[in-house]
Amino acid sequence: MFVAFLKFLMRWFQRLVVLAALIALGVWLFYIGREHQIFLDNKTLGDFKALEQINVRVNDSEIAELMQRERDVRKVVGPEFEIKAEVFNEDGEIINRIAKKIKINFSKDIMINLPAFAAGEENFIVPAPR
Amino acid sequence: MIRKLFDIIANNAVPAVFIIISAFAIPLSGFSASYLVQELLTRIGRNSFLILSLLIPIMAGMGLNFGMVLGAMAGQIGLLLICDWGIVGIPGMVLACLIGTPIAIVLGIFCGHILNRAKGREMVTSYILGFFINGVYQMVVLYLMGWIIPITNPNLLLSRGYGVRNAVSLSGIRAVLDNLIPTIITNPEGAKQFLNINGSGSFLLLQLPFFDGAIRLPLATFIIIALFCVFIIWFRKTKLGQDMRAIGQSQSVADSAGIPVNRTRIIAIVISTVLACYGQIIYLQNMGTLNTYNSHDQAGMFSIAALLIGGASVSKATITNVFVGVVLFHLMFIVAPMAGKNLIGEAQIGEYFRVFVSYGIIAIALVLHAWKRNREREAARRSLRGNKGGNA
Amino acid sequence: MKFRFTLSIMLALALFAGSAMAAGLPSVDDMKGAVKDAVKEGVKEALTDAMKKEPEKKEAPFHIGIVTGTVSQSEDDLRGAELMIKMYGDSANGGMITHITYPDNFPSEQETTISQILGLADDPKMKVIVVNQAVPGTAEAFRRVREKRSDILLLAGEPHEDPGVISEAADISVHTDHIGRGYTIPLGAKKMGAKTFIHISFPRHMSYETLGLRRAIMEEACKDLGIKFVFETAPDPTSDVGMAGAQQYILENMPAWIEKYGKDAAFFCTNDGHTEPLLRQVAALGGYFVEADLPSPLMGYPGALGIDLSKEQGDWPAILKKVEKAVVKAGGGGRMGTWAYSWGYTTTAALAEYGKRYVEGTFTNKLGTAQALREMRKAYDEFCPGAKWGASYFVDAVSGVKNTKFVLLRQDTYVLGGDYLGLADVEIPEKYFHIRMTPAAK
Numbered sequence: 001m002f003v004a005f006l007k008f009l010m011r012w013f014q015r016l017v018v019l020a021a022l023i024a025l026g027v028w029l030f031y032i033g034r035e036h037q038i039f040l041d042n043k044t045l046g047d048f049k050a051l052e053q054i055n056v057r058v059n060d061s062e063i064a065e066l067m068q069r070e071r072d073v074r075k076v077v078g079p080e081f082e083i084k085a086e087v088f089n090e091d092g093e094i095i096n097r098i099a100k101k102i103k104i105n106f107s108k109d110i111m112i113n114l115p116a117f118a119a120g121e122e123n124f125i126v127p128a129p130r
Numbered sequence: 131m132i133r134k135l136f137d138i139i140a141n142n143a144v145p146a147v148f149i150i151i152s153a154f155a156i157p158l159s160g161f162s163a164s165y166l167v168q169e170l171l172t173r174i175g176r177n178s179f180l181i182l183s184l185l186i187p188i189m190a191g192m193g194l195n196f197g198m199v200l201g202a203m204a205g206q207i208g209l210l211l212i213c214d215w216g217i218v219g220i221p222g223m224v225l226a227c228l229i230g231t232p233i234a235i236v237l238g239i240f241c242g243h244i245l246n247r248a249k250g251r252e253m254v255t256s257y258i259l260g261f262f263i264n265g266v267y268q269m270v271v272l273y274l275m276g277w278i279i280p281i282t283n284p285n286l287l288l289s290r291g292y293g294v295r296n297a298v299s300l301s302g303i304r305a306v307l308d309n310l311i312p313t314i315i316t317n318p319e320g321a322k323q324f325l326n327i328n329g330s331g332s333f334l335l336l337q338l339p340f341f342d343g344a345i346r347l348p349l350a351t352f353i354i355i356a357l358f359c360v361f362i363i364w365f366r367k368t369k370l371g372q373d374m375r376a377i378g379q380s381q382s383v384a385d386s387a388g389i390p391v392n393r394t395r396i397i398a399i400v401i402s403t404v405l406a407c408y409g410q411i412i413y414l415q416n417m418g419t420l421n422t423y424n425s426h427d428q429a430g431m432f433s434i435a436a437l438l439i440g441g442a443s444v445s446k447a448t449i450t451n452v453f454v455g456v457v458l459f460h461l462m463f464i465v466a467p468m469a470g471k472n473l474i475g476e477a478q479i480g481e482y483f484r485v486f487v488s489y490g491i492i493a494i495a496l497v498l499h500a501w502k503r504n505r506e507r508e509a510a511r512r513s514l515r516g517n518k519g520g521n522a
Numbered sequence: 523m524k525f526r527f528t529l530s531i532m533l534a535l536a537l538f539a540g541s542a543m544a545a546g547l548p549s550v551d552d553m554k555g556a557v558k559d560a561v562k563e564g565v566k567e568a569l570t571d572a573m574k575k576e577p578e579k580k581e582a583p584f585h586i587g588i589v590t591g592t593v594s595q596s597e598d599d600l601r602g603a604e605l606m607i608k609m610y611g612d613s614a615n616g617g618m619i620t621h622i623t624y625p626d627n628f629p630s631e632q633e634t635t636i637s638q639i640l641g642l643a644d645d646p647k648m649k650v651i652v653v654n655q656a657v658p659g660t661a662e663a664f665r666r667v668r669e670k671r672s673d674i675l676l677l678a679g680e681p682h683e684d685p686g687v688i689s690e691a692a693d694i695s696v697h698t699d700h701i702g703r704g705y706t707i708p709l710g711a712k713k714m715g716a717k718t719f720i721h722i723s724f725p726r727h728m729s730y731e732t733l734g735l736r737r738a739i740m741e742e743a744c745k746d747l748g749i750k751f752v753f754e755t756a757p758d759p760t761s762d763v764g765m766a767g768a769q770q771y772i773l774e775n776m777p778a779w780i781e782k783y784g785k786d787a788a789f790f791c792t793n794d795g796h797t798e799p800l801l802r803q804v805a806a807l808g809g810y811f812v813e814a815d816l817p818s819p820l821m822g823y824p825g826a827l828g829i830d831l832s833k834e835q836g837d838w839p840a841i842l843k844k845v846e847k848a849v850v851k852a853g854g855g856g857r858m859g860t861w862a863y864s865w866g867y868t869t870t871a872a873l874a875e876y877g878k879r880y881v882e883g884t885f886t887n888k889l890g891t892a893q894a895l896r897e898m899r900k901a902y903d904e905f906c907p908g909a910k911w912g913a914s915y916f917v918d919a920v921s922g923v924k925n926t927k928f929v930l931l932r933q934d935t936y937v938l939g940g941d942y943l944g945l946a947d948v949e950i951p952e953k954y955f956h957i958r959m960t961p962a963a964k
Contacts, residue, residue, distance in 0.1 A: 026228050033221025035302060077218055108216060165644040169637060272725065285684070288729050296629075296729040297658045299687045304662075417632060418662040419683070423726070424629040464637055467622065472614065477621040478592035478600065484634070485625070 031079055036104050038074045038081070039111035039128055042066040048115035053088040056114070066114065079104050087118050140505065143498045145441050148458040148491065152465065159468035166464065168345045173460040174453070175308060175351040176416040181433045181452045182358055183405035187252075188447045189366070190398035191378030194434045197241040197256035197399065201406025202426035203267040204234035209303075209411060209420055210275065210294060214283045218302035220310065223415055226303070230407040237263060238403030242396030249381070253444070260430060271422055294422050304418040308348035316344035351412060358405075359449050374398055378445070435459060435492045443499055462488055582611065582618040584649040584881055586874050587642035591655065592623050596794060598818050599654045599679075602870025605836065610878075613645075619874070620645065624657055629726075629760055632659040639663035643671050650877030654679030654870045656688060656695065664691035675877050679869040680816065684731045685916055689927040693889055696873065696898070698816065698865060699912065699930035700732045704739025705954050706945040708747055710812040710935050711788035713943055714857065718750040718787040720779065722772070722800070724758040727792045733815075739957050740790075752783065759795040769799045776803035788812060797822035805854035813935050818864030819845045827852050838863050839908070846938040855939025862936045863906040872901040890926030898929055910934045910946040917955055 038058055044050045050068040057063050058074040059081050066072055080103045087096040096118055102125075104110060109128035117124035139146055156166070180198070187195040208230030212222045241259055248255040275281050276292030286294055314335050365371045373394050376384040385391050410429060414420055437447060440455020463484070470483025588606060590599040603621045611617015622638055625631040636659045642651055643666075651667065653660050656678035664676045668691070678695040681688040688695050708719050721737055728734045737753070744751035756772055759765040772791075776799075780787070785808035791800050792815045801822045804811045814821040819842045824831055827848045834840040842862050849858055876898055879885060885897045899913040916928035934946035 022228065026225060029221040029225040029228070030215065030217060033217040033219055033225065035216045035218045161641065161644055165641070169640070173633075285686075288725070288734065293725070293729070295731075296726050297683055297687075299661070299684070301687075301690075417636070417659075418665065419632065419658060419687075421629055421632060421658055425632070427630040463634065464641075467634075467638060468641060471622060475614070477590075477603070478623045481592055481623045481625060 031106070033077065034079075034108070035075055035077050036107075037109040037128070038076055038083075039071060039109065040064055040066060040074065040114060041071045041111050041126070042114045043069055043071070045113045045116050045126070048113070048119055048121065051087055051115055051118060052090050053092075054114050054118065055086045055088070057084045058082075076104075083112070083117075085114070085118060140502065142441055143502065144439055144495045145454060145458060147494060147498075148439055148462060151487065151491070152458065152461050155462070155465040155469035158472050159465040160472060161465065161468065164345060166461070169464050170457060170460060171345065171347060172416070173464075174456050175348040175355070176413050177433065177436065177456055177460070178355045178452060179358060179412050180406060180409035180429060181437050181456060182355070182362065182449070183402050183409050184433060184437055185362055185447050185449070185452070186365070186374070186405075187398050187402045188442070188445065189371070189378055190374035190395055191381070191445065192245060192395060192398060193253040193444050194437070195256055195399065195402050196253060196260050196430045196434065197238075197245075198402060198406035198409075198433065199260040199426050199430040200237040200241055200263050201230075201234045201403035202410035202429040203263060204237055204403070205230040205407040205410035206414070206420060206422070206426060207233055207267075207270070208407070209300065209414060210271070210281075210286070210298065210422070213298055213300065213302065213420075214281045214286055216283070216302070218306075220306050222303045223306055223411060226411050227408050230411065231404055234404045234407040235400055238400035239396060241403065242399035245399060246392045246395055257430075264426075267426075268423060296422055298420040298422055300414060300418055300420055303415045305348075305416060307351050307354070307412060307415055308346075310350035311353075313347040313349040314344055315347055348416075351416075354412070362449065370394070370397065432459070435495070438492070438495045438499065443503070462491065581616050582613065582647075584618070585613045585620055585645055585647045586610070586618050586650040586652065586877055587620045587622070587645075587648055588870060588874055589622055589624055589639055589642070589651070589653040590870060591628075591657075592626055595626050595628075596655060596816075596866055598816075598820060598864045598866030599870050601836075602654070602864075602867040603874075605867070605871050606874045613647075618878070620648070624653075627760075628657040628659070632662075635659040636663040636666070640666055640670075643667040643674060648674055649881045650675045650677065650874070652677045652679065652870065652873045652877060654866065654873065656681040656683070656692070658682050661688050661691040664688075675880055677873045677877055679873055680866075681732075682730060685918070685925060685928045689925055692927065694876075694894075694898070694927055694929060696869060696929045696931055697732060697916070699914065699932035700736035701739060701916075701930065701954060702912065702914075702932050702948075702950050704736040704957075705743045705950050706932070706935075706948055707790060707812050708740055708743045708749060708751075708788075709948065710859065710943050710945055711810055712747050712749055714788070714810050714812065714859070714937065716749060716786055716788035716810045718752060718783045719744050720752045720754055720783060720787055720789050722754045722756050722789065722791040722796060723793070724755055726758050726760070733792055735957070739954050742954065742957055749788075754779065756791070756793075756796055759793060765795050768793070768795055772796050772799040773803060776800070776807060780807045780809055785809060791815065794821065798825040801858065802826035804858060805849065805852040809857070811854075811858045813859050813861060816865045817861035817933070817935070818866060819860050819862070820864055821860065823849065823860070838906070842936070849938040856937060857939075859935045859937040859940075859943065861933040862909045863933065865933070868902055868905045871905050872898070875904065876901040895929065899931070902931060906933070912946045 040056050042050050042054055053065065053067055055063050055065050058076060061074045064072040064074065080101055082099065082101050084099045085097070086094050087098075089095050098118060098120075100117075111126050111128040113124050113126050183198055183201070184195055187193065205226065208226035208228070211229055212226045217225050241256065244259055245252045245255055270279070272293045275294050276287050281287055281294070286298060288295055316335070366375070373384070373389045376387065376389055377391055377394055381391055406429070410426065413429070414425065417425075436455040436459040437451060438455070439459045440451035440453070442448070442451035442455070466484040466487050467480040469480075470487075471477050471480030474480070474483070586606070588603045590596070590603050593600055600623070603619070607617070607619045607621060610619050613620045620642060622642065624635045624638055628635055635657060639651065639653060639660065640663055642648055648671070651674055660678055660681065661683050664678070667674055667676065676692045678688055678692040680697055681692075681695050685695070685697075711719050719740065721740060723733070723737070728737065741751045756775075757763045757768045759768040763771075780803075788810035789800055789804060790812065791797055794814070794816060797814045801811060805827065819838065820831070823829060823845045829845060829848045831841055831844060834844060839862075845860075849855060879897065879901070885893065888894065895913055895915065899911055902911045902913075911931055911933050913929060913931050916925045916930055917923070918925060932946060935943045937943060
């Protein structure tokens with residue numbers, strides 16, 4: 001009797017383990033497969049003034065050239081991406097170069113405020129538009 | 131001798147009719163060989179999985195499973211969810227399969243229970259069941275999605291805020307399985323041309339010296355189909371497979387042998403439904419667009435038609451039938467419109483001609499099947515009588 | 523046994539005949555005779571062509587492929603293709619045009635649509651493909667054509683897929699100006715004297731971004747113009763009630779609607795099939811009708827009022843005059859309008875003409891420029907002497923980005939028994955470009 005009950009328990013335990021593994025697989029696929037929109041915003045945020053011109057490259061995408069007050073978007077698959085930016089002044093010379101790896105985790109779209117980002121500020125991610 | 135020849139032709143009457151009509155239609159249509167081969171390879175990759183999912187219920191004596199459309203709907207719900215969440219690429223496709231599986235299992239169990247109460251009339255019952263579940267699916271997708279089932283992507287929803295749009299672009303998972311191992315078959319000349327158009331990038335190149343034109347081969351899809359065929363062959367040899375075959379031969383004998391008939395039949399339908407779910411996802415990743423309310427309509431009809439045309443019957447179907455059927459059926463679909471147009475000279479007559487020939491041929495296929503079954507019964511009766519000779 | 527066999531074959535043949543009749547061909551005897559002759563001719567021709575070498579004919583330098591619906595789906599589009607064949611010759615006889623059709627049941631037979639369009643790309647001389655109307659599946663078909671042949675110009679007329687989706691695949695898509703007309707149609711109704719505006723449609727159409735957005739704009743415009751907006755549902759002809767059931771519904775419900783909303787109500791429907799019964803009832807019972815969804819003098823009027831236009835085929839001013847006479851006679855003068863020239867017919871012809879000029883290098887500017895827009899309007903004006911067209915590029919309501927691969931066109935509305943309403947020159951107020959189809963996310 002006891003043996004039969006143990007067998008029954010073992011079977012249900014195995015099934016639970018398999019189910020948990022499948023759900024974990026699902027969550028992992030969700031995490032690595034999600035496509036995010038990265039909005040690049042060259043607008044004044046508080047003390048950080050809009051930059052004259054900033055060229056941004058997200059992973060291997062096309063370079064986005066943003067003048068003052070312009071906004072562009074790039075698509076990225078997966079939880080983290082690399083962003084490389086070059087800041088120009090009015091004469092077209094590069095005055096700053098930044099490269100950073102950013103993690104998105106479970107949110108869908110994010111918007112990066114470029115003046116804050118270029119200045120090395122910690123909180124450069126702002127809510128994405130809808 | 132003549133009788134033997136007649137027998138061979140009669141037993142394969144349906145594929146024979148198709149081959150003869152195709153032989154006329156192909157030169158009439160004016161398509162090049164490389165175009166036909168490319169289209170056929172694409173369609174084999176796209177449709178074979180769906181047709182293979184029909185084999186197991188036939189093995190279990192449940193006839194042609196029109197209820198595979200239930201699995202197709204389950205797969206589509208999975209796809210709608212991953213589109214909403216924005217999951218792309220192979221992870222998107224696998225996640226859609228993962229989400230579709232429990233839905234397909236539930237629908238399969240439901241279908242199996244109903245079919246158990248309609249023994250001997252499984253085909254018609256599953257056909258009507260398909261319509262019923264279609265209604266339930268439309269209610270889920272048109273009313274519950276966006277309302278109770280949270281859908282946030284505005285590209286998916288209708289203007290009123292709930293309900294999914296008619297056409298959903300599957301650009302995130304478009305051709306992901308097909309292009310997983312990109313393969314081109316061409317001659318050395320075509321290889322240079324292809325590289326010019328599509329630049330660099332890794333792909334397999336199979337070079338045949340005499341081949342005209344470049345053909346893309348969805349290798350990963352074919353590998354999955356091959357694995358599935360191996361699975362079917364292996365499954366036939368397992369205890370469960372043997373049980374199903376026994377039930378297919380005779381339910382009463384299987385029952386007295388101690389096989390749980392009802393439970394095994396339900397398992398057969400569940401397996402078929404789940405596989406149809408995966409098959410529909412493979413089909414849609416090749417199509418690239420999901421017609422939310424219509425894509426699953428012809429899933430059952432066309433797969434069953436292709437299987438019948440490959441020479442299968444309601445009680446017996448092999449893997450050869452599947453592939454012969456998919457080639458012949460889709461060949462007809464590809465060449466008939468153009469052949470009709472070139473024959474009669476007006477474009478829209480070509481369309482009517484295609485509908486006419488394709489569906490008419492399905493009608494002939496069923497008639498010839500009935501004829502063949504009658505002949506087999508006659509032959510069996512004759513052999514029992516001791517073959518007194520002569521005509522029926 | 524033999525009897526049963528013969529019986530089954532005869533039943534199968536009867537099935538053929540039955541399905542042929544259901545497909546809308548003329549009587550079985552006519553059909554049998556016509557098909558027999560055609561088949562005899564065709565087989566003779568096909569065999570002789572196959573047997574001997576190609577005779578020296580004057581071959582066109584390149585081919586233009588045109589894909590339209592059949593006459594049972596959308597007749598005007600097909601007639602436009604026939605016009606081009608008359609002008610430039612059928613490619614089977616050395617001319618330029620290859621004309622094929624997409625399935626009547628296109629929502630369920632996407633595979634066939636895609637493979638039909640792809641089949642055109644198999645012709646090495648093909649340089650332009652025009653699909654009017656661009657049913658679902660066209661974007662995917664265009665993507666595959668592009669993969670095979672990057673040198674073919676892909677033009678989509680009246681796409682059923684969202685602008686974002688079709689613009690990724692087609693070089694240019696043209697659509698009736700759903701944004702402008704969302705304002706001008708209620709405006710036209712008000713000018714004609716209506717106090718209520720009734721929009722008749724069904725879920726499948728309201729799920730199309732273009733049609734759904736237009737409805738939202740109409741609602742807003744009615745509010746601004748001071749007329750009442752009402753939405754009424756009618757069955758979808760591609761659903762199980764079929765075209766007959768959908769038309770019957772309109773016929774039966776019109777008296778109730780007139781009673782409820784009064785004789786100064788204007789009616790608008792999104793489906794071509796609904797238009798005919800609607801027109802008949804408006805002429806008989808009252809109410810206004812500004813224009814159809816895809817307007818044309820042939821849209822609904824001939825069937826609704828029993829007008830025989832076989833002699834005037836292709837001569838649009840004559841067609842318009844005859845339709846006008848019939849409308850006035852039926853008592854609908856001054857209450858019913860249309861475009862003087864058919865949208866579907868003109869689109870097929872204009873897109874093919876535009877494609878031909880592009881390949882021949884008549885205008886050397888890139889696509890997507892102001893000049894290209896002018897060339898498109900010129901192509902349209904060419905087939906519509908006397909009518910005025912307005913053209914603009916589509917602006918996405920959410921992002922504000924101008925989409926230079928999506929062109930919007932509209933023609934001035936002509937009131938039968940009256941005059942042009944002057945709607946082509948109306949300036950659309952800015953606010954209507956920012957109205958969105960979907961409500962802001964929660």
